[in-house]
Amino acid sequence: MAQSSIIILCISVAAAFTVFLLLLLSTTDHRSHTTTNVARRGLENLPHAPAKRFSHVCGSDKAAGLAFCDRSLPYDVRAEDLIARMTLEEKTQQLGDNARGVTRLGLPPYEWWSEALHGVSNVGPGVFFDGVVPSATSFPTVIVTAASFNATLWKAIGQAVSTEARAMYNLGRAGLTFWSPTMNVARDPRWGRTMETPGEDPFVVGTYAATYVRGLQDVISECGEVEKSGKGSDSRPLKVAACCKHYAAYDMDHWHGKSRYRFDARVREQDMVETFVRPFEMCVKEGDVSSVMCSYNRVNGIPTCADPKLLNETIRGRWKLNGYIVSDCDAVKNIVEHHKYLNDTPEDAIAQTLKAGLNLDCGNYFPKYVGQAVHQGKVGANLIDASLKSLYVVLMRLGYFDGSPEYRHLGKQHICTPENTQLAAEAARQGIVLLRNDQHTLPLAAGKTKTLAVVGPHANATLAMIGNYAFDPNRPGFPCRYVSPVSGLSSYAKVRYSPGCAGVRCPDKTMIAHARKTARATDATVIVAGIDVSVETEGLDRNDLLLPGYQTELISQIARVSKGPVILVIMCAGGVDVSFAKNDPNIKAILWAGYPGEGGGTAIADVIFGRYNPGGRLPLTWYPANYVEKLPMTSMPLRPTGRFPGRTYKFYDGPSVYPFGFGLSYTSFLYNLTKPKNSIIDMKMKKNRVAAAGCHDVTYADGRSQKPRCPGALVKNLECKEKLKFEVAVKNVGDRDGSEAVLVYSRPPEGIAGAHSKQVIGFRRVFVRAGRSKKVKFAVNGCDGLGIVDEAAYKVLPSGTHTIVVGDSGGVTFPAQVAFH
Numbered sequence: 001m002a003q004s005s006i007i008i009l010c011i012s013v014a015a016a017f018t019v020f021l022l023l024l025l026s027t028t029d030h031r032s033h034t035t036t037n038v039a040r041r042g043l044e045n046l047p048h049a050p051a052k053r054f055s056h057v058c059g060s061d062k063a064a065g066l067a068f069c070d071r072s073l074p075y076d077v078r079a080e081d082l083i084a085r086m087t088l089e090e091k092t093q094q095l096g097d098n099a100r101g102v103t104r105l106g107l108p109p110y111e112w113w114s115e116a117l118h119g120v121s122n123v124g125p126g127v128f129f130d131g132v133v134p135s136a137t138s139f140p141t142v143i144v145t146a147a148s149f150n151a152t153l154w155k156a157i158g159q160a161v162s163t164e165a166r167a168m169y170n171l172g173r174a175g176l177t178f179w180s181p182t183m184n185v186a187r188d189p190r191w192g193r194t195m196e197t198p199g200e201d202p203f204v205v206g207t208y209a210a211t212y213v214r215g216l217q218d219v220i221s222e223c224g225e226v227e228k229s230g231k232g233s234d235s236r237p238l239k240v241a242a243c244c245k246h247y248a249a250y251d252m253d254h255w256h257g258k259s260r261y262r263f264d265a266r267v268r269e270q271d272m273v274e275t276f277v278r279p280f281e282m283c284v285k286e287g288d289v290s291s292v293m294c295s296y297n298r299v300n301g302i303p304t305c306a307d308p309k310l311l312n313e314t315i316r317g318r319w320k321l322n323g324y325i326v327s328d329c330d331a332v333k334n335i336v337e338h339h340k341y342l343n344d345t346p347e348d349a350i351a352q353t354l355k356a357g358l359n360l361d362c363g364n365y366f367p368k369y370v371g372q373a374v375h376q377g378k379v380g381a382n383l384i385d386a387s388l389k390s391l392y393v394v395l396m397r398l399g400y401f402d403g404s405p406e407y408r409h410l411g412k413q414h415i416c417t418p419e420n421t422q423l424a425a426e427a428a429r430q431g432i433v434l435l436r437n438d439q440h441t442l443p444l445a446a447g448k449t450k451t452l453a454v455v456g457p458h459a460n461a462t463l464a465m466i467g468n469y470a471f472d473p474n475r476p477g478f479p480c481r482y483v484s485p486v487s488g489l490s491s492y493a494k495v496r497y498s499p500g501c502a503g504v505r506c507p508d509k510t511m512i513a514h515a516r517k518t519a520r521a522t523d524a525t526v527i528v529a530g531i532d533v534s535v536e537t538e539g540l541d542r543n544d545l546l547l548p549g550y551q552t553e554l555i556s557q558i559a560r561v562s563k564g565p566v567i568l569v570i571m572c573a574g575g576v577d578v579s580f581a582k583n584d585p586n587i588k589a590i591l592w593a594g595y596p597g598e599g600g601g602t603a604i605a606d607v608i609f610g611r612y613n614p615g616g617r618l619p620l621t622w623y624p625a626n627y628v629e630k631l632p633m634t635s636m637p638l639r640p641t642g643r644f645p646g647r648t649y650k651f652y653d654g655p656s657v658y659p660f661g662f663g664l665s666y667t668s669f670l671y672n673l674t675k676p677k678n679s680i681i682d683m684k685m686k687k688n689r690v691a692a693a694g695c696h697d698v699t700y701a702d703g704r705s706q707k708p709r710c711p712g713a714l715v716k717n718l719e720c721k722e723k724l725k726f727e728v729a730v731k732n733v734g735d736r737d738g739s740e741a742v743l744v745y746s747r748p749p750e751g752i753a754g755a756h757s758k759q760v761i762g763f764r765r766v767f768v769r770a771g772r773s774k775k776v777k778f779a780v781n782g783c784d785g786l787g788i789v790d791e792a793a794y795k796v797l798p799s800g801t802h803t804i805v806v807g808d809s810g811g812v813t814f815p816a817q818v819a820f821h
Helices: 002-024 075-084 088-092 142-146 151-170 202-217 269-276 278-285 309-318 331-339 346-356 365-375 381-397 418-431 485-489 512-520 551-561 600-608 625-629 782-786
Strands: 244-247 291-294 324-327 433-437 451-455 494-498 524-530 566-571 587-592 669-675 679-683 712-714 723-732 738-747 759-768 773-781 795-798 800-806 812-820
Touching: 075 381, 088 365, 088 381, 142 151, 142 202, 142 418, 151 202, 151 418, 202 269, 202 278, 202 759, 244 278, 269 278, 278 291, 291 309, 309 324, 309 346, 324 381, 331 346, 331 365, 346 365, 346 381, 365 381, 418 600, 451 485, 451 512, 451 551, 485 494, 485 524, 485 600, 494 512, 512 551, 524 551, 551 566, 566 600, 587 600, 669 738, 669 812, 679 723, 679 782, 723 738, 723 759, 723 782, 723 800, 723 812, 738 773, 759 773, 759 782, 773 782, 782 795, 782 812
Parallel strands: 244 291, 291 324, 451 494, 451 524, 524 566, 566 587, 679 812
Antiparallel strands: 433 587, 669 723, 712 795, 723 773, 738 759, 738 800, 800 812
């Protein structure tokens, strides 16, 4: 009877999850779209290698009888046995991303480098596409998905990506270790890799990373629970292995002759703790990620991959990483050839990085020089053994040695499924941000808008929509489909297309006249403009925040002559100064679509014509163009310093084109705090601390001498179990159903020197039908949500009155009183 009950329970959970997915995709466009020729181009020329199912290591005759294949032993013991059987030369050849394997032991070669930032990518040698697997689902870039502020969506995408990855692994076309996600805070709007990140708020970035990693890594039982091992967290099974990168203070690629390969980020410890390191801590502690990648740059003079404080002391010591640490590709070589750190020889760099805690070199420096470093006495073989142990335990958790029966059934039919392509379009819908909607111009009425001019350099975009770390057009592979804006909008009206520019660079005005003519003759005009990876990407930072070439003139001219309302759609990652359009009375609506992935055209069309009510919010500040004239990219402080303004919404108090968290809807929402109206949080000191001894001073900007008896307490001295609990009723007071991203901020007690103006401490996206309300509950850890980092880099919880702010405009606020005992 008990067994039957369990089976019924599992079926019920599985059914509930199916219902959840249907609800998540309930607004999905189920109309068929013809896959564009771009996506299919060259398919007939791809090689059709036979599909093969990978056989696990311990399935081979050479390995089967050896102790490292004895499943009764713990993984660490098995890994030690495998390593003990290798010669030093064999060991060194396993320490690069292209591990050579040991044939005599039945250990095959393995490529560690695969990418899955927003879908399985053809970037990285661990994945390849061909006639058997030509495509994978390409979800929106991370900056777009982050704008949904929907953690449930983030995890669902991770699960879909890992399923496709596992299927490709079974077919011999991918590995199991994916070096994703990118989780650096977008500190500067010029950074070329902003599209890869979840934005400028460290809490949001860390939450996204931990959630996406869980989606990628967690093995889910038939009952919907995360599979755990009784042998400890270092043996927890993995679906695929994720990697949080690039650690740390890395957010400049190439700007005004400054290169990431030589850059020394001079960072205050306060900013390291508060901004640059916090997302990685969340990724390791909350996401239980199985890998962290150190970056190219130096931090305060020391290359990150050679810094024992950053690696051994922090990642392994304080955060307890269950996995391995890998360098960015050729970063070890970079220490010698670009940083010229301590005038190191290759062997010196090997010793420095291994001793610091690095386990794997993306490159060939380790395989080439580790043996020599040992023979020269610069590093002990025990560190090589420790690195290999970290690597092999991860592979064992992945089933690389024993197999993973629960995933054996996955194959080509699980790649590019209708559910995944629908999820990609839904993610784009949820991430699109409505920036302007004068006179309720949007949504357009499909029945009344018979003809539509679609103009601009991105009007027929395909490849541009998927951004970077998706599909390199110079390599085999492409998304499951492309739905361009023209294609998507054609489902609602008769489209007349005119690009108006020869690409996003828009070098001249020769094509504007035709676009003007097109706009004069239609019921409405949609202009799709912006930038692409020729302007912002890895290795390419921007010099300004303007639209390139003659795009601004194209937009303004079209707006003046258009017969009907003009809607401007912007594709970009870092903000663009569109003040000219914001202030143009002829431009009635503005949408930000980011780089919306393979189904971007569907999402844009569904929002414009009201099939979907937008609810995204900007995950970063859009600064005016002159902001970048006030400070160089190389200036690392977040707080204002001298003549330099602050960075991110937390420390910048100047004008913005659009602020962090901004986003409109076709309906309106009201918030009402249902409980409590006032909150008092009594924080307990740890048992070995008395209240008086545990107090910590807090500096106020006005130099006040009258302070609370206990101005604050070090977080490390508090139990930090207390939570701030409250409930908000979100009421849809408009006439359309819609989703609302509820953002919750905290403000510290007034007057604390150097404190942030506010910080995100929680968020939830909720769907509310017109005229209805939905209650949203929050429970925020008092230390995490109300703490600050002081000038000495201490994590401090100030006493006194903090302010909780729910929503950006039209929200509610209430006080939260902190006391200690």
